[in-house]
Amino acid sequence: MNRRQFINLILGGGALGCLASAVYPVLRYMMPPEQVEADPDSIKVGSTKDFPAGSSKIFKFGRKPVIVIRDLKGGFHALTATCTHLDCIVQYQKENDIVWCACHNGKYDLSGKNVSGPPPRPLDRFEVKVSGDEVAVVRTA
Amino acid sequence: MTSIFAVLTALLLAPCEAAPAKDQCVICHATMGDAHQAILKSFSRDIHREVGLSCSSCHGGDSSSDDPGKAMSAEEGFIGAPTKAETPKFCGKCHSDPATMKKYNPSLPVDQEVKYFTSIHGKRLQAGDAKVAVCTNCHTAHSIRPAKDPSSTVYSKNIPQTCGKCHSDAKLMASYKLPADQVAKYTGSVHGRALLEKGDTAAPVCNTCHGNHGAVPPGVENIGHVCGMCHAHNEEFFEAGPMAKAWKKRKFHICATCHDHHDIKHPTSELLSTGDGICRKCHPSDSRQVKAAGIMKAKLDEISDSYLAAEKSIQAAEEKGLDMAEARDLWDGARMSLFQSKTSVHTFRPEKVAEAASPGIEATLKARRSADEAVREFGQRRVGLGIASLFLTLLALGLYLKVRDLESGQS
Numbered sequence: 372m373n374r375r376q377f378i379n380l381i382l383g384g385g386a387l388g389c390l391a392s393a394v395y396p397v398l399r400y401m402m403p404p405e406q407v408e409a410d411p412d413s414i415k416v417g418s419t420k421d422f423p424a425g426s427s428k429i430f431k432f433g434r435k436p437v438i439v440i441r442d443l444k445g446g447f448h449a450l451t452a453t454c455t456h457l458d459c460i461v462q463y464q465k466e467n468d469i470v471w472c473a474c475h476n477g478k479y480d481l482s483g484k485n486v487s488g489p490p491p492r493p494l495d496r497f498e499v500k501v502s503g504d505e506v507a508v509v510r511t512a
Numbered sequence: 513m514t515s516i517f518a519v520l521t522a523l524l525l526a527p528c529e530a531a532p533a534k535d536q537c538v539i540c541h542a543t544m545g546d547a548h549q550a551i552l553k554s555f556s557r558d559i560h561r562e563v564g565l566s567c568s569s570c571h572g573g574d575s576s577s578d579d580p581g582k583a584m585s586a587e588e589g590f591i592g593a594p595t596k597a598e599t600p601k602f603c604g605k606c607h608s609d610p611a612t613m614k615k616y617n618p619s620l621p622v623d624q625e626v627k628y629f630t631s632i633h634g635k636r637l638q639a640g641d642a643k644v645a646v647c648t649n650c651h652t653a654h655s656i657r658p659a660k661d662p663s664s665t666v667y668s669k670n671i672p673q674t675c676g677k678c679h680s681d682a683k684l685m686a687s688y689k690l691p692a693d694q695v696a697k698y699t700g701s702v703h704g705r706a707l708l709e710k711g712d713t714a715a716p717v718c719n720t721c722h723g724n725h726g727a728v729p730p731g732v733e734n735i736g737h738v739c740g741m742c743h744a745h746n747e748e749f750f751e752a753g754p755m756a757k758a759w760k761k762r763k764f765h766i767c768a769t770c771h772d773h774h775d776i777k778h779p780t781s782e783l784l785s786t787g788d789g790i791c792r793k794c795h796p797s798d799s800r801q802v803k804a805a806g807i808m809k810a811k812l813d814e815i816s817d818s819y820l821a822a823e824k825s826i827q828a829a830e831e832k833g834l835d836m837a838e839a840r841d842l843w844d845g846a847r848m849s850l851f852q853s854k855t856s857v858h859t860f861r862p863e864k865v866a867e868a869a870s871p872g873i874e875a876t877l878k879a880r881r882s883a884d885e886a887v888r889e890f891g892q893r894r895v896g897l898g899i900a901s902l903f904l905t906l907l908a909l910g911l912y913l914k915v916r917d918l919e920s921g922q923s
Binding site for chain 2: 374375378379381382383384385386387388389391392395431434456458459460473474475476488489490491
């Protein structure tokens, strides 16, 4: 290999490498990793048939768990599912029509107000919009 | 200085008086010694003062008269300072009367006096013991604040100190053959640390378990219900499990037998150790009960270790500035499983502990994998940056040499 060929090799290799360095991040950007939307304003949680009276389900609203409750009278409620005492996940107690935290027996009413036990604050409320059969949870203003 | 303070105190107190307009008690006592002035000063912040009551509302007498003989005469209903034995009835005059309490605080209970006489304090007082606590020992006499006020002696964070005034007095407690280390033990307990160090005012304090006005030690049969007020599943599992009957037969304190009472430590899996764990107090090492404890301990250790390892991985990733929100969510979810698996120990069934721990172990492994993968990618990006820099340098070098080569060819 003479001097000119060596210089061309360095130049070509460098150019190719630079091109690859530019193209690779673009390709990675085209295939982003699976991630939830960080801070949505609303989420669809299913149809009304998915929520018989006296039932509840927990969904991710962005990165926070939200409990969607259909009470015994058929009304919908959506509240943050994290207990305000020590961040345990709360659950709906159909028998007493309350939201209950199993960790330290904290109780909330269906408006999220802390009514008994150690929780120091109410649960945050979300709006539930029913459009036809579709149920959506919407961040309150 | 004292006289200036006396006049200021009189001015401060007099205009707030609901009735009468001129409070002769304050005017006269403000000119007396330091002890009188200290009472007037502390009473200026007392809840009773805030709702418009004055000295004569409790002590009787005629506060409009400047004649001490008349103002503090029996004819005017003057009671003066009650003795300790008289204090519960003295306070109960209003606090046990629904009609009176409705005027000031309709939601306040009116059973304090009744409850007091069901307490050990009240019973001893009735038996002639003047050393026991009465209303003023806990609430003070003239600086009474509502229980929700942080400056109140009965605000949750101040209760250990308030009870400790007597219950940490070794000499006084010795006269009742009682230990004086309860407050010290409580302070170091999981509940005491939650309240006093972490500021969790929901944490139980003396009166949560013993009652306040009706303070008594919870009985052997009641203690499970007392702890179960907060630890509902623990009580439920225990009562439904195989140990409850044996415990009752032997008159064991349901929770305190394993967890102690004032000195309740954060429970670790070591309680289930087959070597010197709590089960070994009754069961021999080769018994099926101790074997079951060993299995439960292994599962609790597995989830705890996995939980800690995941946290370490997440922290390592976060320290590199990586967004670990998803992994944190998984890790937070696993905490619930960790709680539940510890609670499930009270079923004394290893399969229940495994069932509760399983989702948590899975979530922590996933969180750990996610954090480790993020750190690996971070490393790859750094290597990639190095390679890209190398290629850029190579390109620059190639260009430089090429230009020189072309220039030398031309010349």
